Amino acid sequence: MNLANLLHRAAKVWGERPALSVGRAVRLTYAEMGSRVPRLAGGLMAAGGLQRGDRVALLLKNGPEYWELMFALWHAGLAAVPVNAKLHAREVAWITENAGAKLVIASASLAADLAPLLAEQKDAPRLVEAESADFARLYDAAPLPLADDIDADALAWLFYTSGTTGRPKGAMLTHRNLWVATMNYFADVDRVGPQDCIIHCAPISHGSGLYGLPHVARGANQVIPDSGGFDPAETLELIAHWPGCSFFFAPTMVHRLVHAPQIATADTSNLKTIVYGGGPMYVADLQHALHVLGPKLAQIYGQGEAPMTITGMDKQMHVDDGHPRYLARLGSAGVARTDVEVRVVDADDNPLPAGEIGEIVCRGPIVMAGYWRNPEATAQALRGGWLHTGDVGSFDEDGWLTLKDRSKDMIISGGSNIYPREIEEVLLQHPDVAEVSVVGRPHADWGEEVIAFVVGRAGVGLNAAALDALCLDHIARFKRPKQYRFVDALPKNNYGKVLKTELRALLQAEG
Template identity: 55%
Template structure:
């Protein structure tokens, strides 16, 4: 259930923690309006900004660049895959995307290599937020100053995080019992505050399971550092347990994406009689590149523990995604079990 109070709080949090909006601004609806782009319409109505719906009705890189140039001071909400596509299109054509002032990204993992490349090309236009349907758009924010900063000694760690708690929520990392863990220790991200849902519609059992003593259990595993920056490790349901050790797919994906032959990758677990689960990587190669398993293995062993490296690499032309650009890991698991 989404209440009026949740949406008001979320909209005010945007102005306090994410970005400024004025009547001179324009918001581009290039992502599905059933998700973040539509939710952010409210704050732009509140501030009297312009609203631009692409004629294509979807996400087209050239159209976005042209609309930004035409309207100026453009904002847009985008999934990380959209940011990656914008960067690739701009680099291929030498475009700088004049008029695009702010890109708010969320909705899936933003890999370090991709956001570094995007900032290098476009500059300080990117802001990250983290939320979910149960607390829409309002759990954490990583401001443009942190996204573009390269001077701090821990800038990479900050850039790999989802930022700090937005001003309208309380945030903590909890153990299996919901008790707060020490800083730097992994656990479930828990949130409470006005943007959090009161429960699921006509489903009291699911509502009871979603909360512990007033705290929403997000289902996301994360770590909070001493400055309050939260780094997502993965969805708890996506964690791989192999030989009794926890393996977070995103850590493996981040490493593989730094190999020059890899364009996209998604890591999942496959049931195994000996190990419980083994790591499998679905890899989309860069144009003209070959997938050399030995080279990818060596690359992984340079940066992560041996037990975390994939036992199998599967070359694919593309990864299955929903209309929001999020990789459908359930479909990849189904392929392994099919």
């Protein structure tokens, strides 16, 4: 069950196909990558004095070495701890210490700030710069035999949550979890062939990395932009160059791409699939993206605790506009994925019927083994054998799940539950609204009141009266915002999610 077999099979079957590319240039074929990874595995084991099961942290910007390292770690029976390269050095140091990492591989530009913090730790891990001569020498080691007896439930990827409401937790993803996620991609998201590619504009340490696995499994090319990240103009140029392009995007990235000035004249015929997830995609934005790009969008709803997989909506579902509830379905999170059971439950974990709102829970072989060194959080999240997502939603009679909000984001005003997403969907219907985020502000009489932070499109003016009239035309009066705050931008984390915690903190600081 060792995930490294994905690479070694691809090296045998599609050895001459491109495996890793940067910009428009092929760096390695699958045969070359398959030859290098066992040597790198041997070098890592020797350099870190490692034993099977040890954790190795990767603090790297997107680059081809990321994939060689991931597969080398699995080849050796080690566990990867991919860390968001945009975190503060102190946050990274906390993760490496919590994970008990024995070795840290870091980009040179990130290693300098991290080194003194690692040195302070009781069991300081060895730090190796990815661009250094020390790193290059790791490939000089004798090839290490594949750890082909690795247990399916052995830790493969320690996936740290974003930690926007406190210290991040390490979701333990096993080889089994990631095999299942890979196969589920083929069952529910998209087909992949060796003629295709995935372009990693989003961080490999997060969703884009998880989506790389099914592409390796089918001998497809992994392309890293020259910039290492997301630039709409660069992305469109890469689409024009590489056939069969797929991406994992946050909804904000889809929005930026379809509104880029270059999109009007871009050749997007090579675009195969954009899988989006990780935040709300509003119906108006989705309709515009479908109009611009065509039937090339697929949605996933999942968490790091159930990677890539809880519910989804494939490309065909996105364009089934003959269905009487088409728009409601576009606003949903799709249907339960093939290998997952999904329920909506009440406060006592009793299943709720269609139409009733409660917490979304799921179970299946995709669900994490638990949180690293956190039995209390594990017991709470996995109680009763179900992953409790903390998300609130409801099913319709046909099994389509509509997300309302995170439970912590729900607003309770005058004893009534108000779901910010419902209000955000309405406000985004205004042609001059670019982005919006709705949060609750404490109120002495009502408990909370609704506040909308609104970003207008460049060069236009917005006024509260027009937005208020729009809300009164579409939702109940008690749900409409009591105040509209016009801002230049919304605070977001490194994955493009709006940080409602910061908006609420701003309101609380104002009194």
